[in-house]
Amino acid sequence: xxRHPVHGLxxxxxxxxxxxRNHPTATGQFSWLLSGITLATKIIESYVRRAGITNVxxxxxxxxxxxxxxxxxxxxxxxxxVRCLGYRGNIGILVSEEEDEPRIVKNSSxxxxxxxLFDPLxxxxxxxxxxxxxxxxxxxxxxxxxxPSDGPEKxxxxxxxxxxxxxxxxxxxxxxxxxxxxxGVHMFTLNPDIGAFVLHQESVRMPDVGKTxxxxxAYRASFPKGIQDYLEWAKTDNYSQRYIGSLVADFHRxxxxxxxxLYPPTKKSPEGKLRxxxxxxxxxFLAEQAGGAATDGQHxxxxxxxxxxxxxxxxxxxxxxxxERVHEFLEKG
Ligand code: AHG
Ligand code: MN
Ligand code: MN
Numbered sequence: 001x002x003r004h005p006v007h008g009l010x011x012x013x014x015x016x017x018x019x020x021r022n023h024p025t026a027t028g029q030f031s032w033l034l035s036g037i038t039l040a041t042k043i044i045e046s047y048v049r050r051a052g053i054t055n056v057x058x059x060x061x062x063x064x065x066x067x068x069x070x071x072x073x074x075x076x077x078x079x080x081x082v083r084c085l086g087y088r089g090n091i092g093i094l095v096s097e098e099e100d101e102p103r104i105v106k107n108s109s110x111x112x113x114x115x116x117l118f119d120p121l122x123x124x125x126x127x128x129x130x131x132x133x134x135x136x137x138x139x140x141x142x143x144x145x146x147x148p149s150d151g152p153e154k155x156x157x158x159x160x161x162x163x164x165x166x167x168x169x170x171x172x173x174x175x176x177x178x179x180x181x182x183x184g185v186h187m188f189t190l191n192p193d194i195g196a197f198v199l200h201q202e203s204v205r206m207p208d209v210g211k212t213x214x215x216x217x218a219y220r221a222s223f224p225k226g227i228q229d230y231l232e233w234a235k236t237d238n239y240s241q242r243y244i245g246s247l248v249a250d251f252h253r254x255x256x257x258x259x260x261x262l263y264p265p266t267k268k269s270p271e272g273k274l275r276x277x278x279x280x281x282x283x284x285f286l287a288e289q290a291g292g293a294a295t296d297g298q299h300x301x302x303x304x305x306x307x308x309x310x311x312x313x314x315x316x317x318x319x320x321x322x323x324e325r326v327h328e329f330l331e332k333g
Contacts, residue, residue, distance in 0.1 A: 010199040012038055012177060012188045019181050029090045030181075033114055033139065034165065036091075038177065038197055040084035041135050041169040044077045044121070045190060048133065048171045057128050065100040065310055066275075073127050074098055077120035077135060090114055092142055093152050095309060097278055102152040102309065114164075115140040115155055117278040122168075123246025132172035134248025138282040139165040156277070156309055160302030166282035170248045178204070178252070180289040185255070206292040210258020210319045211239045214250045222267035224297070226333025230326050247274060251283050251317065255290055260318035260326060264297065272296070272314035276306050280315050293323040297330055 016031040051057050051073060060070045078098040085091050086105055090112035094103040097119045105112060116139055123133040140162055146154045167179030175190035177197045185204040188197035213234050220228060242259075244250050250261050263274050274280050284294030284301035294301040294317040304313065316326050 012179075012197040012199070015186060015188070015199055016181075019183060022183055029114070030164070033085070033088055033090055033116070034179070036085045036088045037081070037116070037137055037167075040081040041175075041177065042190065042195060042197075043080045043084070044073075044135060045169070045171055045175050047073060047076055047080075048127075051127060052130075064098050066097065068124070070098065071121070071124045071127050073133075074121045074124050081116075081118055081120050081135070085116055088112070091116055093155055094118075095156055095277060096120060097275060097310070102156050104152055113142045115142060117156070117282075119275070119278045122248045122279065123244070126244070126246050131246065132170055132244060132249035133246050134168050134170040134252075136168045136248060136279055136282050137166065138163055138278055138285070153309065157306045159305050160276075160281035160284055163281060163285050163302075166285040168248045168251070168282065168286075170246075170252045172249060172252075176252065178255070178286060180286055182289065185286050185290045204255065204290050206255050206287065206290040206319055207258030208291065208319050209321050210254070210260070211237070212242050212254070212257060212259030213239050213322075214241070214243050214254060214259065214261040214318075215263070216243055216245070217241070219264075219266040219268065223264045224330065224333060226297075226330030227262065227264045227326070229333060230329035233329065247279055247283065251286075254318045255286065255292070258319040258322070260316060260322035262317075262326065263315045265314050269312060271312040273312060274315045276301070276304060276311045276313045277309060280313050280317075283315075283317055287317050291320065292318055293320045295323060295327070297327075 016034050056072045062070050064070050078096055091105050091114045092112040093115040095117040119136040122136050126133050140158050142155045165181045169177045177188045187201040189200050191198050254261050263272050265272050280301050287294045296314045
């Protein structure tokens with residue numbers, strides 16, 4: 001798209017509206033919804049940047065549905081997103097990593113048709129040590145074939161191929177938003193001086209090869225044999241290993257530099273640790289839109305039919321040829 005930048009500045013709001021023009025059926029509803037998400041991430045970013053001096057570090061003392069200790073910033077991020085999206089009028093259901101059940105959003109105009117699924121703060125274990133963390137989101141449309149009497153789960157449990165949009169914000173050395181609506185992956189950097197996400201890269205392509213693997217090798221002994229064999233091979237072929245422990249940060253690096261991120265089944269997490277609906281599916285959409293691939297070791301992530309809201313999945317995601325090579329070892333395994 002030929003750009004006529006005003007002073008070279010294209011904000012995410014402008015970009016979303018331009019993207020709408022590629023979807024004649026899309027209405028301004030969608031850009032209104034996405035602007036609610038970007039607003040929420042700007043508020044979360046302001047907490048993250050001051051975490052150490054605004055008493056938001058540490059744990060709340062509670063555990064969530066995942067059985068994980070909830071960090072204060074997890075809850076602040078969750079409440080911020082719920083508040084920013086709850087009054088947008090066109091959202092019907094919110095699904096959060098931090099909430100057991102789907103949240104039905106009711107407002108004067110009835111209930112909206114969009115579903116927003118999100119991990120409000122990804123990489124919580126890194127908050128207190130100032131390592132990059134992030135927010136992940138995925139957007140679905142309510143299903144047409146669900147009776148009002150059916151519970152919200154029927155709307156929520158849709159395969160990743162039905163996503164209308166997906167994205168993340170990584171709160172790193174700079175705050176970067178990446179999103180896709182199915183027309184490529186586009187990246188924006190938050191300019192704190194003007195409080196706007198400004199376009200810095202359109203149609204990002206993931207390098208098809210990348211000699212970096214990203215995995216928590218502490219669990220090596222309980223990985224499937226094919227994964228163990230792949231890791232041994234990679235070491236003989238001069239791969240480097242990078243692991244930040246925040247999916248958003250590890251994925252962001254993989255998207256830009258190529259390589260492969262793996263969270264296989266382990267003894268502790270036999271289904272894998274990462275959640276299908278609001279971690280694996282959005283990242284898989286972005287990876288595929290950038291020319292990469294995402295599987296669970298057997299199936300394409302985006303074709304998995306979820307059975308439960310907080311369902312976990314193994315995840316192998318990155319450069320197409322790197323994911324294919326992991327599969328070769330799994331098949332031999
Ligand atoms: P969350 O903080 O939302 O629970 O996600 C943490 C996830 C993911 O960000 C990361 O890839 C993974 O946990 C790291 O797990 P290990 O500490 O087991 O390596
Ligand atoms: Mn997470
Ligand atoms: Mn989280």
